Amino acid sequence: xxxxxxxxxxxxxxxxxxxxxxxxxxxxxxxxxxxxxxxxxxxxxxxxxxxxxxxxxxxxxxxxxxxxxxxxxxxxxxxxxxxxxxxxxxxxxxxxxxxxxxxxxxxxxxxxxxxxxxxxxxxxxxxxxxxxxxxxxxxxxxxxxxxxxxxxxxxxxxxxxxxxxxxxxxxxxxxxxxxxxxxxxxxxxxxxxxxxxxxxxxxxxxxxxxxxxxxxxxxxxxxxxxxxxxxxxxxxxxxxxxxxxxxxxxxxxxxxxxxxxxxxxxxxxxxxxxxxxxxxxxxxxxxxxxxxxxxxxxxxxxxxxxxxxxxxxxxxxxxxxxxxxxxxxxxxxxxxxxxxxxxxxxxxxxxxxxxxxxxxxxxxxxxxxxxxxxxxxxxxxxxxxx
Ligand SMILES: Cc1cc2nc3c(=O)[nH]c(=O)nc-3n(C[C@H](O)[C@H](O)[C@H](O)COP(=O)(O)OP(=O)(O)OC[C@H]3O[C@@H](n4cnc5c(N)ncnc54)[C@H](O)[C@@H]3O)c2cc1C
Numbered sequence: 001x002x003x004x005x006x007x008x009x010x011x012x013x014x015x016x017x018x019x020x021x022x023x024x025x026x027x028x029x030x031x032x033x034x035x036x037x038x039x040x041x042x043x044x045x046x047x048x049x050x051x052x053x054x055x056x057x058x059x060x061x062x063x064x065x066x067x068x069x070x071x072x073x074x075x076x077x078x079x080x081x082x083x084x085x086x087x088x089x090x091x092x093x094x095x096x097x098x099x100x101x102x103x104x105x106x107x108x109x110x111x112x113x114x115x116x117x118x119x120x121x122x123x124x125x126x127x128x129x130x131x132x133x134x135x136x137x138x139x140x141x142x143x144x145x146x147x148x149x150x151x152x153x154x155x156x157x158x159x160x161x162x163x164x165x166x167x168x169x170x171x172x173x174x175x176x177x178x179x180x181x182x183x184x185x186x187x188x189x190x191x192x193x194x195x196x197x198x199x200x201x202x203x204x205x206x207x208x209x210x211x212x213x214x215x216x217x218x219x220x221x222x223x224x225x226x227x228x229x230x231x232x233x234x235x236x237x238x239x240x241x242x243x244x245x246x247x248x249x250x251x252x253x254x255x256x257x258x259x260x261x262x263x264x265x266x267x268x269x270x271x272x273x274x275x276x277x278x279x280x281x282x283x284x285x286x287x288x289x290x291x292x293x294x295x296x297x298x299x300x301x302x303x304x305x306x307x308x309x310x311x312x313x314x315x316x317x318x319x320x321x322x323x324x325x326x327x328x329x330x331x332x333x334x335x336x337x338x339x340x341x342x343x344x345x346x347x348x349x350x351x352x353x354x355x356x357x358x359x360x361x362x363x364x365x366x367x368x369x370x371x372x373x374x375x376x377x378x379x380x381x382x383x384x385x386x
Contacts, residue, residue, distance in 0.1 A: 004303045008310050009075065016066060023052045028080055028084050038208075041165055046090060046123065048120070050120025053066065054091060059095075059102055064114065070306060070309045071307075073248070074306050075251075077248055077251070078251045078252060082256065084354070086209035086358055087207070087209040089161060089249075090161055092248060093124075093126065093161045094123055094125075097124030097125055097170055098124060100170060123165050125160050125162035126161075126169070127163070127169045131158045131214070134364075137181075137238065138180050140174055151222040152220065153222055159202070161212050162210075163199075163201075163212065163214055164212070169215070171187050171189040173234075175231045183231050184235040185230055187226055187228060193221070195221065198214075206361040242319075243315035244315070245365075246320065247318075249327070249362050250327070253330040254299050254326050256358065257295050257329060257355075259355065260291075261337060263351060264291075264337040268285075268340060271344075287340050290336070294333055302322045304322070317376065317379055323372050327369060
């Protein structure tokens with residue numbers, strides 16, 4: 001099948017996608033099952049991914065990055081997620097934190113930090129969610145109060161990718177308890193400063209390579225120059241990036257499903273039962289046809305959203321459709337792949353169990369399936385509103 005984003009990807013984009021594929025074969029594929037079993041964060045592999053340039057695809061050239069667009073980033077991270085969503089998600093969060101810190105804090109002395117993040121020596125992440133507020137982001141309680149020309153931050157964050165090890169956090173906080181989303185600002189927070197306490201990594205069903213966890217700030221001092229987005233702009237900037245994030249999560253779900261389908265079809269073409277190959281039983285091969293059809297539809301929706309994100313067009317609805325459909329297709333299809341293979345599908349040297357658990361994680365990251373439903377329902381209802 002020709003790549004429907006091909007016209008958006010130049011030679012430099014093809015080079016980084018090829019690099020992502022090589023890195024996946026050499027580093028991710030051989031270790032993904034081991035990361036799952038050991039239930040640890042693959043710190044060294046994240047560093048290697050950064051060294052391969054995979055955390056600087058969209059980073060501006062002026063900050064030392066490749067300055068490429070969304071389409072090559074999507075394709076590169078799909079290649080990684082085909083082997084391990086959790087690892088791909090951890091690395092893409094490092095990529096995004098690097099890009100945003102460089103963009104929002106240019107000229108404020110972060111060049112050294114950006115260089116360390118590009119080399120994978122420092123890990124970054126983005127902290128919106130709190131123990132008491134997930135989908136309802138405007139309800140966050142992390143408090144930021146003026147302290148001279150700087151700020152004091154107090155509160156807790158939870159469910160943050162890379163928080164298990166991160167050195168720097170893009171941290172959203174409320175500056176005015178009565179202002180709702182208009183009071184939300186973003187700060188650069190350092191883990192080695194007084195007032196920062198890291199929580200133990202969350203023990204979850206699914207890839208521990210994602211390094212998900214939380215932290216607490218107690219009277220933490222942020223300097224004036226560490227205000228990344230002022231009140232009001234913080235909420236808007238978080239929402240601006242969300243359509244791209246929903247689209248790449250959809251792409252990663254497609255990649256997991258494609259890998260699951262290949263695994264099942266390969267096994268089915270070798271397994272004999274009742275005098276023929278598993279794949280020759282019509283009832284079984286039709287299961288694969290259903291999965292392949294869902295996969296095609298998910299890819300079309302994802303690439304449509306990716307085109308809009310890449311070109312800077314309104315991607316809210318395309319991204320919601322893509323994420324909802326691709327995640328549900330992956331959950332349904334991966335479970336069907338396991339069933340297709342019989343008990344063999346449960347064995348951990350196949351990636352199906354890992355993909356299935358990770359498809360469940362993907363159903364929450366960057367807005368749950370219910371939140372996508374709300375976006376889509378709003379558009380349906382608006383058509384009939386007076
Ligand atoms: C693996 C993983 C990694 C994550 N990484 C990050 C990260 O890096 N940074 C970060 O800030 N957050 C991160 N999150 C948090 C994620 O964004 C939240 O889990 C998500 O926003 C949902 O919030 P919640 O889990 O608190 O569920 P809640 O908001 O408590 O929702 C509970 C249930 O209600 C549903 N629901 C919500 N709103 C509605 C509605 N209006 N109508 C009907 N149903 C509704 C939800 O879908 C869910 O099923 C991560 C989560 C996971 C699982």
